[in-house]
Amino acid sequence: MGDTKILLPEREIPKKWYNIMADMPNLPKPPLNPATKKPVGPEDLTPIFPMGLIEQEVSTERWIDIPEEVLQIYTLWRPTPLHRAKRLEEALGTPAKIYYKYEGVSPAGSHKPNTSVPQAYYNKIAGIKRIATETGAGQWGSAMALAGSLFGMEITVYMVKVSYNQKPYRRIAMETWGAKVYASPSEFTQAGKKILEQDPDNPGSLGIAISEAVEDAATHSDTNYALGSVLNHVLLHQTIIGLEAKKQFELVGDYPDVIFGCCGGGSNLAGVSFPFIQDKINGKELKVVAVEPASCPTLTKGEFRYDFGDTAGLTPLIMMYTLGHDFVPPGIHAGGLRYHGDAPLICQLYHDGIIEAKAYHQTAVFEAAVLFARSEGIIPAPESAHAVKAAIDEAIQCKEEGKKKTIFFNLSGHGYLDLQAYADYLEGKLEDYEYPEEKIKEALAKLPVIDI
Numbered sequence: 001m002g003d004t005k006i007l008l009p010e011r012e013i014p015k016k017w018y019n020i021m022a023d024m025p026n027l028p029k030p031p032l033n034p035a036t037k038k039p040v041g042p043e044d045l046t047p048i049f050p051m052g053l054i055e056q057e058v059s060t061e062r063w064i065d066i067p068e069e070v071l072q073i074y075t076l077w078r079p080t081p082l083h084r085a086k087r088l089e090e091a092l093g094t095p096a097k098i099y100y101k102y103e104g105v106s107p108a109g110s111h112k113p114n115t116s117v118p119q120a121y122y123n124k125i126a127g128i129k130r131i132a133t134e135t136g137a138g139q140w141g142s143a144m145a146l147a148g149s150l151f152g153m154e155i156t157v158y159m160v161k162v163s164y165n166q167k168p169y170r171r172i173a174m175e176t177w178g179a180k181v182y183a184s185p186s187e188f189t190q191a192g193k194k195i196l197e198q199d200p201d202n203p204g205s206l207g208i209a210i211s212e213a214v215e216d217a218a219t220h221s222d223t224n225y226a227l228g229s230v231l232n233h234v235l236l237h238q239t240i241i242g243l244e245a246k247k248q249f250e251l252v253g254d255y256p257d258v259i260f261g262c263c264g265g266g267s268n269l270a271g272v273s274f275p276f277i278q279d280k281i282n283g284k285e286l287k288v289v290a291v292e293p294a295s296c297p298t299l300t301k302g303e304f305r306y307d308f309g310d311t312a313g314l315t316p317l318i319m320m321y322t323l324g325h326d327f328v329p330p331g332i333h334a335g336g337l338r339y340h341g342d343a344p345l346i347c348q349l350y351h352d353g354i355i356e357a358k359a360y361h362q363t364a365v366f367e368a369a370v371l372f373a374r375s376e377g378i379i380p381a382p383e384s385a386h387a388v389k390a391a392i393d394e395a396i397q398c399k400e401e402g403k404k405k406t407i408f409f410n411l412s413g414h415g416y417l418d419l420q421a422y423a424d425y426l427e428g429k430l431e432d433y434e435y436p437e438e439k440i441k442e443a444l445a446k447l448p449v450i451d452i
């Protein structure tokens with residue numbers, strides 16, 4: 001029946017990232033300066049990003065070299081394994097083949113170091129001493145803390161308060177790698193103070209934490225900002241996942257019919273799927289699906305329009321599906337999926353019908369995660385479990401229809417520091433939040449109106 005783990009030797013690590021902007025039928029509309037409503041130029045971005053990353057943000061070159069220093073660090077955990085989920089297939093009794101790429105083998109436990117390492121590298125060579133960033137679930141903060149320790153840089157992490165309280169071990173991991181971690185909203189920034197004055201019990205959100213980190217970077221000359229998702233260069237770095245996977249599928253003479261990735265800002269979905277979407281754009285039959293939480297349904301229920309990337313309105317206006325920048329999503333356990341918007345590249349592909357989206361409530365997601373853990377062994381991150389759920393549903397549908405599809409998903413991280421979420425599920429305490437229609441309507445009503 002073939003191997004359970006399809007492994008690549010280290011020498012097979014891809015040496016270039018894939019830039020989908022070279023192949024997209026329609027490029028995303030440019031980000032706008034909120035004051036002038038004109039497209040942002042490099043000069044708008046230099047206060048918080050190094051030039052190496054700004055160049056990647058706007059590049060339309062198809063292939064971008066991965067620096068040698070970054071490749072060397074990648075070998076700490078890459079290439080990651082492609083697994084054939086034989087025991088899950090058996091448990092489901094499906095004729096479908098299920099494969100997953102496992103990014104939880106990175107030292108931080110997720111796909112996020114694929115971009116935190118190059119981001120730290122380009123900042124380091126630009127002479128930057130400190131990086132300020134946000135984290136939802138703690139995975140991105142851990143990845144940035146890890147990268148900071150590998151390059152000898154200081155890292156400050158604004159961690160969404162609900163996760164800070166739910167996940168003390170994530171904070172301790174970040175501190176072990178040498179980072180400073182603050183619960184957001186915090187007293188350390190004007191953005192945080194303003195929110196706390198109005199609402200002292202605010203649970204925080206990625207949008208708020210981004211405002212704090214951007215403000216910190218913009219007000220300190222030795223400090224830059226790093227974002228764990230959404231931006232073009234972040235999605236670019238993640239394509240190493242899909243590039244490896246393509247080689248691994250070649251080794252076993254297979255190719256996916258359908259690809260699932262959970263979608264918070266879109267980076268792991270982009271990473272796993274963009275190299276395959278290149279084939280789809282060139283005529284190959286393939287379904288790619290973003291899987292999001294029903295309580296923060298950005299693609300499935302949001303509006304495609306310009307909005308801010310953060311709550312305070314400090315970032316450029318971005319053309320994306322959005323629920324409104326001051327929408328605070330319910331405190332679900334998949335903290336990394338609690339974001340009001342999505343990457344412009346993902347949104348454009350969705351708008352153009354190249355990718356699809358579906359949304360699930362968290363109890364159904366945890367039920368799937370537990371089935372996965374009991375058959376494949378690995379306990380998935382709550383975010384990744386959204387993709388697990390979608391893959392299981394597809395495999396069940398294959399069983400009902402007698403179809404032998406090849407299903408592929410990205411297991412973007414492990415859940416060993418998310419066990420409180422599993423405890424809540426196992427004790428029947430997990431709540432499903434209704435789609436917060438009124439709150440989203442309110443938030444959308446406040447968006448700036450831009451002529452496009």
Ligand SMILES: Cc1ncc(COP(=O)(O)O)c(C=O)c1O
Nearest residue numbers: 139229264265266267268336413
């Ligand atoms: C394990 C894991 N998967 C997925 C995500 C969602 O981010 P993205 O959509 O950028 O992959 C996160 C975010 O923190 C995460 O930690």
